[in-house]
Amino acid sequence: MPDPVYLDHAATTPVRVEVLDAMLPFFGPRFGNPSSVHRWGREARTALDEAHERVARCLGASADEVIFTSCGTEADNMAVLGAWRGRRDVDRKAIVTTPIEHKAVLAAAHQVRKEGGDERVLTMSTSGEVSKASFDALVDGSVAVCSVMWVNNEIGVIQDIAGLASRARQRGVVFHTDAVQAFGKVDVNARTTPFDMATISGHKIGAPKGIGALYVRRGTPMEPLMFGGSQDRGRRPGTENVAMAVGLARAAELAVAEREHEWTVLEVLRDRMEAALLERIPDAVIHGRGSPRAPHIMNISVPGTDSESLLMALDLRGIACSAGSACQSGSITPSHVLAAIGVRADLASSAIRMSLGCLSGDACVDRVIEVFPMLVEKARRLATA
């Protein structure tokens, strides 16, 4: 069997060697609790403070504007719920999101509704972009928080965060962006882009699972989700995960340093893969292709196939991809993202996401170009048999 092909970097990435090396001392000799007064504590505290500074630098922010969380989901919840709750007193009751957000934002917005908020959902163009008209109609003076994902995790479409964030700011609305898939691909910079909050996640950029961060611009009202000690100014109580924070800092620095090069490399690979697949399967549809897209995500539907069978067949040939979103059991449910941008149900149910990254090279793309069309042809033959 040829080498396995991992095409699921949007799901997670392996921990980078540099990141692991940076973390190791904190599982060993530098194991201290940053809140302790003694030498061990001071050592840990220094590393943690540095991690704040280093992540902040990567985001064009100050150290106190970065909160470490256990994952992207926690950061999204903190942003949506925390900021909404923090503005209850100013009579802004509404929350605005898009229908293509990650479940972490969608479910947090549903929770806002349960707590008495007015949940509003923007409309999307069929190419996967937020409708500006809908944004102007929904984001008004009654809105507390607006959350728009920067790069969509299923189709890779990039939203005009600079434009949307400045419109939100004009109306006094706190603007959050889930930048989990964007960070390391586009320039997520609080100095040049007027978002108020941004979520990043470690394991998408070569840090371990279990660490994320939320950027919160100074002056943004926000209630904590948890209560306890005074860690991170009480915004995120609980003994800090020093090793992982250090790992995230290292991964973020590498991602920023390599960003433009990474973009070019992945774009070349993706474009070659797309062109070859479209040539061999002329009726295949690449979702979001007409919009600005991050180079690492490609989502393809082939009429007359189903993603579940294709994913199995690909995996059995050593090619790892994904589809839609998996429920708790691991079974695939139809993609809410594709539904929201008006993709027909039968086409959506055949969607396969291939996401490129550090493990991708020419050989991987060659293998996909060889295997995928063959599996498609076979699936269609069976469907008509």
Next chain:
Amino acid sequence: MRERVLVAMSGGVDSSVAAALLVKQGYDVVGATMKLFCHGEDLPDRPCCSLDSVNDARRVCEQLGVPHYVLNLESAFSRDVVRDFVEEYARGRTPIPCVRCNTFTKFRDLLRKADAIDAPLIATGHYAQVRDGVLHRGLDPAKDQSYFLWGIERTVLSRMLLPVGAQSKAETRGVAHELGLELIAEKAESQDICFVPDGDHARVIERELGTDTPSLRPGPFVQRDGTVLGEHAGYARYTVGQRRGLPGGFREPMFVVEIRPHTGAVVIGPREELLGRGVVAREVNWLVSPVPKVGDEVDVQIRHHAQPARGTLVRIEADEVEIALAANVSAISPGQSVVIYSGTCVLGGGVIERARRELPILAA
């Protein structure tokens, strides 16, 4: 390595051992757990369609070193099995969803998934056997599940492997221990219908057909002579042959002997009114070729675990069959399956349409 086989794995001991045996025999095993329904927010303590079972199956596969997938067959299962289940109750009958699940879900839809991954074979943990393209009872009479398999397409038999069918349940558990599958070796038998939580089928009917479905509205208990004996809470709660939940005060035990959906009446009567000398079945499927002929003597089973009765095929049409029984058989319930055997061999079966109280006469 031998051929690839897709094994339907519930996370229970039978299908886990089936997969393990096939690995041992050198097959290229791929495990799959079908996600067939989702209780969602109805049962917060049982998150998402018996998640633990899925996890058990996944862990067994991991231990066996074979891939495992969760297949979402919810919408097809809902259409082919759950919908029919509630509609049969609404028609005053007593369905067996497991038969339709085997016919449509496991040995048709899952087989298509097998095709998609180039697996010529499909396996389950059923206690039944396929020998030379013919379906036989499982070796262990206490566990035999051939009754539930009559509906599958005959040509599928040659693609089926039933690795535990030639052993007893105790042996299966023994194999599980032997192979180190401690995780599932002593798991309890599943008793209920998988998608009916706590055996409360009325709740499923209510969910699917609405609370005001006629089948769950109060109606009369009557005797054959028309005497009204009281009121019941919906005929879909009753099954022909049932004794529980009926009005009392009779000298002899009383049973449900008929359900009349058009009037909502549940007819009750003494044991002898349950007896039948013939049975008419529809949706007939034959698992042997050539198919049996009128006049053939067969063994007939009208219920899982029932003692087979001797019978004669008196009428065979494209979709319908009529059988004369050598002796009276009790509680032939419309909606249940009649499975036609010759010894251990399953010839075919059908869904019971009605019982005949008089002995059917062989058509000349």
